[in-house]
Amino acid sequence: MISLTVNGQTRETVAEPRRLLCDVLREDFNLTGTHVGCEHGVCGACTVLIDDKPARACLTYAVQMEGHEITTIEAVGEAQLSPLQRALHEEHGLQCGFCTPGIVMTFEAFLRDVPDPTEEEVRDVLSGNLCRCTGYQNIVAAVLKAAATMREARL
């Protein structure tokens, strides 16, 4: 039996030491927004926040997560879409949407740390998430737009 803090809630489950965090989130907690794309840490679709920092849920064992705070896509924009989610919609930054939750998690964290990024910085960070549909151009535009929106909201 392990106890995990996910999206602010304490949840318990039985998990063998080898079970991946992504599997526990998806199968035991029904948090299926964390997608599994490669299971070897390259594609970034399974990105969640561990103690507010982006991490690959497919490279993390669930048992390692006791005492840590996990945030998944389900906690972002629960009441209404976040500025980043809204910008992804407005800029057509997604097509099939499979990679999108990982991208949202990556940049929710990034934009907190870097509120006014350059296009180059956004592309550099985005290179940790593979998207096969969009060619990235609209995702970059969406991140920059969300950054601007969030900066304005802070003023």
Next chain:
Amino acid sequence: MSETGPFHYIGKPLGRKEDQRLVSGRGRYLDDIVVPGALHACFVRSPHAHARILGISVDTARAIPGVAGVFTGQDLEKWTNRLRLAPPIEGLHPTEIATLPTDKVRFHGDPVAVVVACDRYVAEDAAELVEIDYEPLQPIVSLDSALAPGAMLVDESLPTNLVSHQKFAAGNVDGRRRQAHAVVEASFSQHRQTHVPIETRGCAAVWDPGRAHLTFHAGNQVPHPLRSMLAMRLGIAETQVTVISPDVGGGFGQKIALYREELTVAALARHLRQPVRWREDRAENLMAASHARENLCRTRASVARDGRILGLELEIVEDFGAYCFYPANYMSRVVAMILTGPYRIEDYAFEMKVALTNKCGNGPMRAPMAITSWVMDGTLDAVARELDLDPLDVRRVNMLRASDFPYRMATGEVLEDITPAETLESAVKAVDYDAFRRRQRDLRGEGRYIGLGICTVVESTTYGSAFYKSAGIAGSGHEAAWVRVEPSGVVNASVGLGGTGQGYETALSQTVAEGLGVDPSQVSILTGNTDVAPYGMGSRGARGGTAGGGALYLCALKAREQVLQIAAHRLDLNSAQELRLLDGQVERQIDGRWRATGLSLGDIAKIAYLDPTRLPEGTSPGLDFSLTYDPPPMTYSNSTHACEVEVDVRTGKLSIIRYVVSEDCGTVINPIVVRGQQQGAIAMGLSGSLLEEVLYDENGQNLSATLADYLVATACELPNFEILHHHTPNRRTPAGIKGMAEGGVMGAIGAVTNAVNDALAPFGVVADRQPLSPQYLWSLLQNAPTASRQEGKERSERHE
């Protein structure tokens, strides 16, 4: 049928309806569907490229707690039918595939046995314990070895590995060669690639023994053809199968065929009377799902002094891999048929050879004819090099002009309503061709090498059933739709497409809205369930807009006609001629102005469903409409890509400086969605040209089974794309829609390679294969003819 007038809803940049759930992680992909009590399948795969199966021992694996069963090809032979492909195509050998191999394995990753267990972890544990005794055979890992006399057979039912061979000639290419000022030869080698949808394959099969019915959940582009194939291979009726395709995380052509793993899972669910599910891991996806491309084209152009092509010959050879899930001639055939594209070439001949090898089987991947435009425009560049002409002039002198259309290509295909000369000129203007040449000259003086590549694309988009017939491809190009105005006046509509991210719920709602006269927000598009959708041919090629959108538009027009007839009756008018439906309100034209009648679609629907005695005589109750639509034999879109690159001649590193594409895809249903498709297609073309490569070693071992080995472009490798628009509607299709979603791949492959060759021209080298890796470009420069290498080197050193 054509409409050139303004549209109300088609062409609006509406944000996508599907985004709300997808950005918040509430999409419903295959693995998100909970199937209570489902067992998990894991496949045991061949470690050999080519080997005879001498024996399989499953006892140890079966003894693991949690394992429900271990099954082999012998078991599946009892429960399924083989796939026999024998379309009546001259020069194509019939082939047959067992569900799982019983005699020998044909590629590294070939599924040999399957473990079914309580969860995926246990299934994987047990799969490692299945012992298979193999006798390795000589692997065939190249076209040369496949076609060598006496080569080991990949498929022992065939006389040789040459599974398909056709020739064609129009005009007199031999005579043209003799007349020519010069005969220019060029070659183009496209490497093996794979689709890499970010969601891998997978399925969940539920057999209901009470109803004797299979519910099959799978992310798929063609739900109904998949259902037909499942029923046929399982030996049950199509009425016993429902295919449900949820949100799909990308397809790109990989999710069309019924794969052996999927069939196995369905058969096991039926045999075990318990749901079984399977999700492929990434290594399996890269090694064993479906591969694509790997073809070699050689051209020989007989040309006049000014670069005009008098005659053109093509030889295309394709490495099809080990198994035929599609007729082996299919992809190469399209390349050969449309090669001449935007150019006037009357004398044309081709020879097509397709060979089997010990690699994963090939299938169509976004732009199965991807190599076409590189081969054609690359040939023109070779002509320009040989005759010392400007490559732009060579294009202009051969280009078809507006007055040439409709134009019957040498292969008999008819081009019309396309504008290649216009897209060429607008792209060239956008990049300021002459200024580029000056800049290029100046930079060469500084030891920097920039290049501009131009590639004009004529993209075959929507294949009507007549094209399938004439090309000898089994299948049809029609599509089916239904539209139902519900009693409250809202609208459900469905079509046989299977979306994988194209924004159908939004764009297709606009075609229904346009035909009917309601706001798109009132229209729901239902796809991906074979019990709900009409039997259609699904999503492939670039047919979604033209065939699917067209069918829905026509069906909605049919609905509008009846709605307005009912309205006329309610308003005591003799005919509906002066009525229209707009935003769900019936309006009447009086003295040239549209005025409200007070009747809404909701009022009409209420009468039609709940008070049908008030309908005009002879009108059926309800508002339920369906139709099928067969597009013209082929529709074409066109574009010109212009790519500016810089090559660092010391390292071979390639950088894309600027990318412009001028595109004419006719009527645009939703400009946001269309632009996204254009960007995505170019990205896939560039990613394939620069980075991606399926690699096998000399023993047929797959060396690219992780995403760290099989490189897909990230945000750091791709530029922003500048897109210029032309909108020439197709006069034969509903609303003038043409389609576009593959041309970007075709143009990108050609434009970037032509650009590299333009940059490297001073060194006298030509890149004639891909990927354009730094290693490859560097090696080209090392082997450059001495004089030019020296010249280039001196230039680059002068400024270091």
